[in-house]
Amino acid sequence: MALLTIEHLTKRFGTTTVLVDFSCTIEPGESVALWGPNGAGKTTLLRCVLGVLPFEGIIQIKGIDVQRQGKQARRLVGFVPQEVAFYPTLTVGETAAFFARLRGLDPEEGRRRLVQVALQDRLDQPVGTLSGGQRQRLALALALLGDPPLLLLDEPTSSLDIRSRAEFMDALQKLLAAGKTLLFSTHRFEEVEHLARRVLLLENGHLEADTTPAALARRLFPETSQYRLRLHLPERQRPEAVKTLQTHGFEVWMNGHGLEVRVSLNEKARPLTLLSRAGFEIIDFELHA
Amino acid sequence: MTMRKHHLSSLSYYVFGLLLLLSACRPAPMSDRPPIIRFGYDTCDYCRMLISEPRYAATLRTPDGQERRFDDIGCLLHYLHEHPEEADVAYIWVHDYLQDRWHRASQAFFVRSDRLITPMGYGIIATADTLTADSLARTLGGTLTRFAMLQAAPPPSSIRLP
């Protein structure tokens, strides 16, 4: 039996239609990425699956209708939003206990989950003072309360720095290995490549394609062409980095935020490795066609 | 959007219902019934005292629907003397001394006696017929009279013992 079934999902806000006749099924253990430009309907789709927005069509989790039996359905879902918002008056420990109770669990269970994401030392710290990465880890811990089979993540790494992002991805990887089903939206191809087995391509509310990361890669980066790797580095390191890459035969130039390197598809990660080894601090990177 | 429209229409129902309610609250058309006195609650429009005892009470209604209430027929007569413009046109009722009934003042029979202690001491009461009035006048040692005669005379003073 499919874990998640979406049939003829249509969502309108007033006169604008955000999702049009969207249907798909997701099996247990799958990891599915939602891909598409901003405004394509990724966030709305996830919210419909959560049942927090009214919509037309049917969404079922393990056969439970999210609109009619939302409470039971949501018990099967852990959710990590794009920008995590906690109650500013609560501490980390209180937040964990509160959401544990909300799921009918022992508050102790909430605090145990904090160990899993290495937040056990911050029980009495107000959630407002957590860093972005810590908040995201807390959100993940809360999403795992009660061991739901399905995790929904809405651009979970968008507010993280590169190192937190890597840690977070590793954590998700482990969850996947442990048998969780993931449905997440992202606009970073490397995350798709890293985590997803399947990609749903959204465009203007339509399901454009139900495909694989490899197919997506071919779409995005045809084999023959060259790509530009945009690297974000601290300003003082940039001239040195340019020199380093040029000595390894890369074509490099500087722009407003950092530098851009012309790379081919099969060696796109080499500049990163080179610079990291040479001790440069890479804040972020993007790959463009 | 549809919600808002729906809300508006329910509001208009509300207003409509309200108007209905209000129209129900309008005073009923003037009837031939005497104005209601809430005994022990309303005050006399002449002497301003509480009207407690039905059997001495009197009321009138002016042609434009204003109501007056009196605790003593003597107060009614004083009032009419001071408001001659209402005296000829108003509908006037007096309460029966012996039964729980109202009479039109012009049709009632009155007894005046020093031994009747009415609320303001004017010693005037009203009855339905001449027979009752006559026997009352005899037992109380008073005189039988009609409303026109009471009105024609100067307003009564409170009774004084001889």
Place this chain on the structure above:
Amino acid sequence: MTTTTVRATVSLLARKELHDALRNRWFVLYTVVFAVLALALSWIGLAGGQLYGLAGFGRTTASLINLIMLIVPLMGLTLGALSLALEREQGTLLYILAQPVVPGEVLLGKLLGLAIALTAALSIGFGLSGLLLAWRGSPIGLGAYLGLFGLTILLALLSLSLGILFSSALPRTATALGSALFAWLLLVFLGDLGLLGSALALRISVEQLFTFSLLNPLQVFKVAAILLLRSDLQVLGPAGQYAMHLYGWRLLPLSTSVLLLWTLIPLILAYLFFRRRGAL
């Protein structure tokens, strides 16, 4: 799998709401202002009576009713208006709705938590002035005092549910709060002034005036409060006498029901809006 009962969920959400309310600057401010003013008014009101060996229901006692009519709706309306709208804007509403809860539970939890917070705040104001009144010998008895407290709680509840209605119907905090403040103006000032004006212009009868005035829940509260404190409505003139004659002491259960209705209907509307709107 563990299941959570509706009761457990609502009580948890209510406790969280209470926890939040007690840390809300508005709430603390209202509580303090209400307590201080109630105390001050009782003190001033009794000061005269103490000096002359006289006590009664004077202008100053009236100003206690005035204070309640001014502050309590303001408390309820603003707290209610902030309740959902603020969380919606912060993003916490989405997060809470993504948990295994239903909108009705969230709404009920909010209402309950805020109602308890308001009751606690008013208890302190009432308790302090009650002690003062008892100490200095007041004309108000325990029955009337507790009755007035109960009516005030009802008033708080109804303004709270009105505020929650604005909060659920209007997407942004600023508009919800603005509408709530406008509703407060309407209830407290404009409604009465409008009725006064139209009564002057249209020369409506005493009965109609009374009926119309009951459209304003604050007037209903006032009539019931005066009936409680004075045992009659003479002080409200012919309209009061009319009401007293027509209903007598039935006015008390009647006005209580009207106030409850004013609480219930906005809540139902709020629920419908909330379900339709969801987390957005």
Place this chain on the structure above:
Amino acid sequence: MGTGVLAVLLTTLVAQAQPTSLLSERLAAVAPGDTIRVVGGIYPGPLRITKPVVLLGEQAPVIDGRGQGTVVIIEAPDVVLQGFVIRNSGRSLDRENAGIAVHADRVTIADNRIENVLFGIYLRQADSCRILRNTIEGDPTLDTPRRGDLIRLWYSNNALIQDNTTRYGRDVVIWFARGIVLRGNTIQFGRYGLHFMYSDSSRIERNRMLHNSVGAYLMYSTRLTFRRNLLAYNRHASAIGVGLKDMDEVTFEENVLVDNQIGIFIDNSPRAIDAQIRYLGNVVAYNDIGVQALQDAPRSIFRDNSLLENYEQVDLVGGGRFSEANGTFWERNYWSDYRGYDADRDGYGDVPYRAVALFDALTDRTPAFRLFAFSPAVQALELAARAFPVIRPEPKLIDVAPRMQPLLPEGIPAVPRRPRPVLALGGLALLLIGGLTIGSARLRRLR
């Protein structure tokens, strides 16, 4: 010692054993002017006294009417009836069943307890009587209109009525009686504390009229002194503390009127063109309306009164103003709503007190608008009227030099004050509930 007790016991036994007709027989046996001592015992009514005798009751002998007719009828002058318990009269209003009916002059009725009667003491054409220190109680189970008057004077001049207490009657009535002195009586829980009509040259002082529908209604009389009376808690439909209708030459002095619906109600008084009324040094406090007059109150002086905290201090029915042209003067009164100052420290405000209130002006013209009393909207209206004098109505009255401090007459019986331990408990309970809720919610972390 032992014999003394025995003697008392014996007397009591003898009194108890007396045949009930013995009192009438003893009356028949004595000569006019004799004194009869009656020690204890219960005697059946009615008792008719037709000789001028002195009847002295000791150990509260009872005369019981057993619910039939009038209990004691006094038809001889100079009778003294003292120290009895008189109870259970008939219930006929028409026959005027009373505890004691007096039809003769110079009768003294003192120190009796009169219980469960329709009328209490009824003086009919009985001059120069004295009613002293009696306690009279009607039947509280009857509707007020079905009750009788506990003291009633009818064509009975020069009576002295002093230090009596009445409860649960209809009215205390004084009609057609000159030269009455009514002093130190307490009249409670009736309809009209005092209904006073056609009774010239009288004096009413130091009485307490509490919890009646109307405190005192004074009508159609002249040369009345009404001073140092306390009229409180007289509230009922259309209730007033003291009403004056067609009264001439009244000195209304140092009375205290508290918590009535209307403190003083003035209707066509004075009536006579050369008559005057003086309201001096009264305290009018916590009434819905302090002083209400139909039209003006001409030829009246209001001086040294203290108007405290009345919801509406002064009301002129139908609007308008008190006019000095008609001889109405408001002078040196204290007004609790006076907002002026006293820079020269002479005890009187330097700015005249003006009774202007927009809301009063509205309600004087349209009383129905009183419905909006206590509304914050009305407060806002008043504020606006103060800020923008354009919409300020003409003042009802002007007191050129209002007092800065109230003037309180001394020696007036105080309004009974009730301690409120129960209220304190209620307040404490609420405080605890509120405090504990907030305290526990703040202390206990959300775990």
